[in-house]
Amino acid sequence: MIPVQLTLEGIYSYQERQKIDFESLTEAGLFGIFGSVGSGKSSILEAISFALYGETERLNARDRRTYNMMNLKSNRSYIEFDFINSENKKYRATREFKRNSKNFEDVKTPSVTFYEWKNENWIPLDHSNAEQIVGLSYANFKRTIIIPQGQFKEFLELGAAERTNMMKEIFGLQRFDLQNNVSLINAKNRSELDQLEGQLKGFDEVNEEQISSKKESLKLEQQKFEDILKSFRETEKLYSKLKSLKEDFETLHEKKAHFEKLTEQKENLDLLETKTELYDRLSRI
Structure with missing residues (x-):
């Protein structure tokens, strides 16, 4: 996944609408996001994660995620993330949630819409499944794109099965996993061979005299x-x-x-x- 542009409004310290153009950064092939503590570096990555999957590493649903993510001076939060997937198709993920005008601490459920860039227009999709577009589950997205502080050791110490599944998903290695296909073909051939052997057993007692x-x-x-x-x-x-x-x-x-x-x-x-x-x-x- 290649980030193109991120728009933030009413998220954490980003009260006013801000746009981050990643294209000027990704052209160099390597870039960093720098700033002092609390300046909003992690908020950028968290906004991308939330726009795509509706999940964040620091907060979950029980933590009143939308209320805590929304800037205290804002009544509306909006995230818009444009990116290019592995098939070189351009997509946009948007999430918007608003504060209840009658209850300051009540933030409504976010509305989410995904778009695809076609014929110079953003065409809405009939689903909001980021895994289908990006090719990564949220768990593997965290492990490969966003590694939280203190969890790099956990990433390295994944079990063999989890590591294998993650690598298959990230690099599309399922097409090289021939074990199941070979096993099915082998079982089918063995079954056919057994049937042929059973049919040939009826001819064990046949000799030249009987043929004549x-x-x-x-x-x-x-x-x-x-x-x-x-x-x-x-x-x-x-x-x-x-x-x-x-x-x-x-x-x-x-x-x-x-x-x-x-x-x-x-x-x-x-x-x-x-x-x-x-x-x-x-x-x-």
Whole structure:
């Protein structure tokens, strides 16, 4: 995380709005914040921590944090912190809290908003999770960015597991931790190997004599299949002929019925023709 700018108002000794431009300092690669005791050096780091995580090292929620952080002459406290994360994206974290006008010691819950700089505008985010943006939990942020006085020894004496987890989180080393993936692949391969070995056990008693016997049986079965197939094809041809003959017989039966009907009509027509000829002769006479 690279700090860009910090705006303070109504925080500890910073009653009036103050802006700290870190860009002119970070260009040198190394800088320090100096001043006498009580001049507000720690307040700068504490304001950054509170803007990002809503947590501070010196005060917790039980210590009436917001009341003690607010300048006694102020009715409003405001922190605005601009920074660039490891992905080279620019963000802004803001926290604001106000004093209850009817009760001097009652300070309302801070309102927090995170923004991202896009297209020359600050776009509000739908969350205020600094860990998601910075890539550090508050605990590791304290250990790596803000080390309180007297706690450097604790930082050095972290347990192996805590130190490993912290380094993984800070430097994104999770992608190099292949133990779980390798274990899963190894377990999967072992399971598949066991299944194959179980399937192959059924062939332990197979020998050349059994294979030759099975080959002879296969030949016999293939010959039977060929004979049955030949018989089937002959039967199929006979079936086709019988089916065609049946169709021809049905057609012949229909033709005969039609012929008998036409024969009956012919007798009536012959009689009608005779009568017509007789009528014609009589008509001419």
